[in-house]
Amino acid sequence: MSALRAPFRHCPACARGSVCVDTRVFLCEHCAFRYYHNVAAAVAAFIVHDGALLLTRRAHAPAAGTLDLPGGFVDPAESLEAALARELAEELALTPLPATPRYLFSVPNVYEYAGVTYATADAFFLIECLTRPPLAALDDVSETLWRPLAEIDLAEIGLDSAREALRRFRGS
Numbered sequence: 524m525s526a527l528r529a530p531f532r533h534c535p536a537c538a539r540g541s542v543c544v545d546t547r548v549f550l551c552e553h554c555a556f557r558y559y560h561n562v563a564a565a566v567a568a569f570i571v572h573d574g575a576l577l578l579t580r581r582a583h584a585p586a587a588g589t590l591d592l593p594g595g596f597v598d599p600a601e602s603l604e605a606a607l608a609r610e611l612a613e614e615l616a617l618t619p620l621p622a623t624p625r626y627l628f629s630v631p632n633v634y635e636y637a638g639v640t641y642a643t644a645d646a647f648f649l650i651e652c653l654t655r656p657p658l659a660a661l662d663d664v665s666e667t668l669w670r671p672l673a674e675i676d677l678a679e680i681g682l683d684s685a686r687e688a689l690r691r692f693r694g695s
């Protein structure tokens with residue numbers, strides 16, 4: 524994992540400085556404040572039909588304008604499966620899901636947002652459709668595209684974990 528930077532200059536508990544970062548622990552040298560910046564869970568889907576994969580175009584940073592898989596971060600008290608169903612409803616209006624998602628594998632990732640580095644564990648699921656479902660481009664998605672799996676250029680995928688996941692998925 525890349526070096527973790529404290530997203531604050533002073534201790535959030537005692538307001539004195541400075542906060543040491545050791546891998547994922549933010550430790551104040553003055554008081555007992557200790558914060559674990561734990562790995563965040565995220566989910567994404569390979570939605571496929573007849574050899575084609577559904578891709579989304581990212582509307583916002585990071586990697587705005589690049590291609591991605593639909594998905595997002597898991598909310599507190601939410602299962603991976605519920606997070607996937609919620610994200611696909613929010614981003615694509617894909618509800619109910621056309622098939623039961625099948626867990627494939629996970630990829631560790633680093634996500635930079637607004638000056639904060641998040642280490643994530645991204646879980647990938649397969650949804651095999653009998654027909655192409657009607658979709659909308661909502662939330663942080665500007666466009667949806669169906670591409671034959673073999674014709675997708677990995678350089679168009681903006682986020683490292685999605686690119687690595689697509690490489691693994693195509694190789695399987």
Ligand SMILES: [Zn+2]
Pocket residue numbers: 534535536537538539551552553554555556
């Ligand atoms: Zn402190």
